[in-house]
Amino acid sequence: MTEKPAFPLADSLDPENWAEMRHLAHRMVEDALDRIEGLRDGPVWQPMSEEMRAGFSGTVPLTPTPLESVYADVTDKLYPHAMGNIHPRFWAWYMGSGCLTGALADFLAAIDGSNLGGGDTGANLVDCQVTDWLRQMMRFPETASGTLVSGGSMANIIGLTAARNSAADVDLHHESVADLGAPLRFYASDQVHNCHMKAMNLLGLGGKALRRVGTDAAFRMDIHALRGAIAEDRARGVTPACIIATAGTTNTGAIDPLPAIADLCRDEGIWLHVDGCIGALFSIAPKNRHLVAGIERADSLALDLHKGLHAPFDVGCALIRDRQLHRATFAEQAEYLQVATRGIAATEFLHDYSLETTRGFRALKVWMMMRHHGIETFGHILDRTIAQARHLTRRVEAEPELELLAPTSINIACFRHDPGGMNEADLRIHNTNIMLHLQESGVAVISDTTIRGRHCLRVAICNHRTRNEDLDLLVQEVLRIGKELRNN
Numbered sequence: 001m002t003e004k005p006a007f008p009l010a011d012s013l014d015p016e017n018w019a020e021m022r023h024l025a026h027r028m029v030e031d032a033l034d035r036i037e038g039l040r041d042g043p044v045w046q047p048m049s050e051e052m053r054a055g056f057s058g059t060v061p062l063t064p065t066p067l068e069s070v071y072a073d074v075t076d077k078l079y080p081h082a083m084g085n086i087h088p089r090f091w092a093w094y095m096g097s098g099c100l101t102g103a104l105a106d107f108l109a110a111i112d113g114s115n116l117g118g119g120d121t122g123a124n125l126v127d128c129q130v131t132d133w134l135r136q137m138m139r140f141p142e143t144a145s146g147t148l149v150s151g152g153s154m155a156n157i158i159g160l161t162a163a164r165n166s167a168a169d170v171d172l173h174h175e176s177v178a179d180l181g182a183p184l185r186f187y188a189s190d191q192v193h194n195c196h197m198k199a200m201n202l203l204g205l206g207g208k209a210l211r212r213v214g215t216d217a218a219f220r221m222d223i224h225a226l227r228g229a230i231a232e233d234r235a236r237g238v239t240p241a242c243i244i245a246t247a248g249t250t251n252t253g254a255i256d257p258l259p260a261i262a263d264l265c266r267d268e269g270i271w272l273h274v275d276g277c278i279g280a281l282f283s284i285a286p287k288n289r290h291l292v293a294g295i296e297r298a299d300s301l302a303l304d305l306h307k308g309l310h311a312p313f314d315v316g317c318a319l320i321r322d323r324q325l326h327r328a329t330f331a332e333q334a335e336y337l338q339v340a341t342r343g344i345a346a347t348e349f350l351h352d353y354s355l356e357t358t359r360g361f362r363a364l365k366v367w368m369m370m371r372h373h374g375i376e377t378f379g380h381i382l383d384r385t386i387a388q389a390r391h392l393t394r395r396v397e398a399e400p401e402l403e404l405l406a407p408t409s410i411n412i413a414c415f416r417h418d419p420g421g422m423n424e425a426d427l428r429i430h431n432t433n434i435m436l437h438l439q440e441s442g443v444a445v446i447s448d449t450t451i452r453g454r455h456c457l458r459v460a461i462c463n464h465r466t467r468n469e470d471l472d473l474l475v476q477e478v479l480r481i482g483k484e485l486r487n488n
């Protein structure tokens with residue numbers, strides 16, 4: 001870098017010309033609204049040219065560029081190559097499809113600029129109110145606590161850390177996992193999300209600490225196998241620390257038998273953590289809340305608001321039944337972070353409930369979305385996505401060349417195109433090609449998975465813009481592409 005700037009440097013980062021900035025900012029909002037309004041007419045996703053890719057390399061920008069031309073790159077280069085999860089025909093993995101109110105709120109949150117690590121601010125009250133609303137929605141007791149985090153993976157880590165410290169026979173703030181009197185075991189089904197493996201690693205316990213339990217024909221944790229594993233571990237001197245029940249698995253949407261697992265945890269004195277990233281929000285869906293009955297008995301619960309609530313990325317939440325234990329798990333002393341009796345530091349620090357110190361104002365988007373739309377709207381949309389998965393399932397079952405590979409219990413459907421005469425390996429190649437054709441054509445984006453050794457297409461309808469006719473088009477296109485590929 002040069003010693004003397006080649007350019008007269010600005011006094012601050014504020015606009016030099018407010019009128020110009022005002023004009024451009026308004027245009028950005030107009031363009032954003034146009035984009036969302038016209039979503040359905042464009043492709044879901046499109047591949048990037050090599051030339052376009054090359055445009056994203058180069059040297060560090062030393063000198064200013066007019067914002068207008070930077071923004072032109074956003075609209076011309078970024079927008080056409082977005083992930084597409086905001087499009088009505090995006091059903092890959094399991095993602096929310098965003099929301100305009102949430103997007104506006106993210107902008108307003110950035111303008112407010114508050115750091116949610118702590119401080120006596122309006123933002124702090126919004127954060128606390130949002131976690132309290134989520135606590136009420138999940139029917140956790142008033143003594144429970146919560147913290148907003150980046151997403152489900154982090155929410156699970158928060159819950160599992162509290163579980164570990166609660167089960168440990170030494171104080172892990174002063175001792176180490178090497179000082180534990182007996183090794184700790186966590187239990188989860190063979191369908192558990194891989195963020196729990198990452199968590200075991202991070203918690204210093206290692207992969208061996210997570211024992212995978214088999215599942216039944218509907219991919220739900222086998223409670224008898226779970227009981228057996230716990231008894232076997234106790235007999236070996238291993239301490240069962242926590243059962244991780246999944247409410248809505250990523251592969252097929254299976255919901256582990258929550259009431260039976262909660263009973264077992266109560267009888268055995270084991271922490272119950274529920275990974276509710278997919279299913280916890282069904283608690284607010286009138287037609288399907290029975291599917292997750294028992295979730296309110298968890299000691300800790302992870303939920304994802306950028307999935308079923310469609311908050312723009314990223315925001316998730318960890319709820320912990322025992323507030324004292326939650327705080328004791330994460331709070332550390334620091335002379336430079338002291339609570340005062342008056343002034344800006346006269347409140348409890350929110351970072352005492354989290355791994356993060358500085359925390360963004362992600363609460364605002366959830367607060368504004370919940371108030372603007374009302375929880376009943378979100379509940380009905382969740383019910384509708386489940387009805388749509390059932391609609392798709394009926395369509396699949398009615399087509400002789402399509403085969404359903406798992407029971408559809410929520411808003412995920414797993415199936416494949418099987419025109420006959422192909423073995424497993426051929427079917428994998430054939431269905432992978434169908435998926436890639438669909439993605440590259442821009443008609444729909446779906447993903448795939450392998451269930452008990454059988455490859456399939458996976459359609460996860462976590463999308464408030466999807467209509468039944470979109471799913472009919474999917475079926476039609478899978479059959480058409482499947483036939484074409486077969487004949488080539």
Ligand SMILES: *Cc1c(COP(=O)(O)O)cnc(C)c1O
Nearest residue numbers: 151152153193195250277278304
């Ligand atoms: C999505 C998901 C996660 C991870 O959540 P992120 O928000 O992507 O970090 C964890 N568990 C389950 C069951 C999920 O579906």
